[in-house]
Amino acid sequence: MRRPLSADAEKIRGEIKEMIRETATEKQTYSKKVDRLRSDDGRIMYAGDALSKKVVELRDLLSIGTEFGWTVWHFPTAEDLINENNSMYLVPLSSDSTITPGGPLTEGYLIHITDKQTLSSCATIIIYMR
Secondary structure, three states, X not given: OEEEOOHHHHHHHHHHHHHOOOOOOOHHHOXXXXXXXXXXXXXXXXXXXXXXXXXXXXXXXXXXXXXXXXXXXXXXXXXXXXXXXXXEEEEEOOOOEEEEOOEEEOOXXXXXXXXXXXXXXXXXXXXXXX
């Protein structure tokens, strides 16, 4: 399932995008707004109060239930998305990302997946999952 974001949701997604080093269009704006945690394999997880408030606000605008947690990741290499509960929502923050076999991850859309997918390299996404 893919659906376009409302204008309000797209505005919040754009604000989140500007908080992330890999997706910010104004590079000087991102550094003090989020925590950036790099794993041994190069993946980068983003966290922090300001980011949390925006991601939860976006979740509410998207009418995704409060039972869904969230995470924001940048994947420098292709990765399998572990989807143990067969229900995951993706909000792309970077352009030119894809999931296989699902297809392109278009900015400005919410994508619901119910099976295992492989995410392309250099993708930055918000993941809502149970």
